Amino acid sequence: MxxxxxxxxxxxxxxxxxxxxxxxxxxxxxxxxxxxxxxxxxxxxxxxxxxxxxxxxxxxxxxxxxxxxxxxxxxxxxxxxxxxxxxxxxxxxxxxxxxxASAATFNIKNNCPYTVWPAATPVGGGRQLNSGQTWTLNVPAGTSSGRVWGRTGCSFNGDCGGALACTLSGQPPLRLAEFTIGHGQDFYDISVIDGYNVPMSFSCSNGPKLVCKADKCPDAYLFPADNKKNHACNGNNNNSQVVFCP
The missing domain is CATH 1.20.1270 (Substrate Binding Domain Of Dnak; Chain:A; Domain 2)
Known part of the structure; x- marks a missing residue:
């Protein structure tokens, strides 16, 4: 008071x-x-x-x-x-x-006259693809990014510590197909920053086809800031294709 x-x-x-x-x-x-x-x-x-x-x-x-x-x-x-x-x-x-979040499907085909052991992280791991074989890789919704690359020979060029199924990044030299997915728009690219091994192409159902056969191919990332080589693929649930020896 x-x-x-x-x-x-x-x-x-x-x-x-x-x-x-x-x-x-x-x-x-x-x-x-x-x-x-x-x-x-x-x-x-x-x-x-x-x-x-x-x-x-x-x-x-x-x-x-x-x-x-x-x-x-x-x-x-x-x-x-x-x-x-x-x-x-x-x-x-x-x-x-x-x-x-969106799911994506990757059809990975080996057109090389030799066996390729493709690797995929963070999902898929890896497997053996004889000439002409295809591996359908389903990437679940919620996966934000990943990469696919080829390994060759008994010594596994582009190896994951000697394992068939990769859980880690490969060892250079290796040519990479990289992707990020989700929010209605996917992005994909080919990178040769870590070197060159198996020739490849990378295409999306709603985007341009990238082809990288030579060491310094114009469709690939040549250095980290080479952002013009990153391409958009509009829409959810896209189907993409990685082809070795296109």
Whole structure:
């Protein structure tokens, strides 16, 4: 009561004393939480509409940073993360990445007059392909990127530590077919940055066919910043083909 009378004497008769500090904090915290949630909603909307790969990853990082900030803020204020606002954000994040996830099929064919042991990571491993044989590799939804390459001879040129099924990257020299998939637009390329071994072509159902037979073929990445050699393949559930000795 003494505090209220003091406030009244300073502000004048009939004036309403300022609210307690805790009430101000609670109101500001509510505003901060709503601002964070709204910001995440806007970023998620941009993520669902953008088709530029270079834009997506920075936005994804910002979204998760904001969600982490919201989580820590809620924990500090003893707010349940199962609240409607927090739940809606988490639901949207799941929806974005589920909608963006897409499966892909790669038909890997050996047109060489000799046996090739293709390798594929992070899924597929590897197998033996005699001349004329084809390996159908199904890449499940949720796989963001991968690579395919050929190995030859008993010594496994382009080897994975002597294993048929690769779980690690191959050992140079090797010519790579590389891909990233998801969010309605796939990207693919051939790279000779790590050297050259089996000639190959790489094509997508909705994109140009890349052919690399020579050491420094114009369709392939020759150095890390050679980004003009990265090609888009629009649409989900694309079928791609890798051919050795095209």
């Amino acid at each position: 003494r505090h209220q009378r003091k406030h009244a004497s300073i502000l004048g008769a009939g004036a309403i004393p300022p609210p307690e500090l805790g009430a101000i904090e609670r109101r500001n915290c509510g505003r901060l939480r709503r601002m964070l949630v709204c910001t995440v909603h806007v970023l998620l909307h941009i993520l669902t509409t953008t088709k530029r790969q270079e834009t997506m990853m920075p936005l994804i990082n910002i979204v998760f940073a904001l969600i982490d900030l919201l989580r820590r803020h809620n924990n500090k204020q003893h707010i349940n993360m199962a609240s409607p606002a927090a739940s809606s954000v988490l639901f949207l994040v799941i929806a974005v990445f589920t909608a963006g």
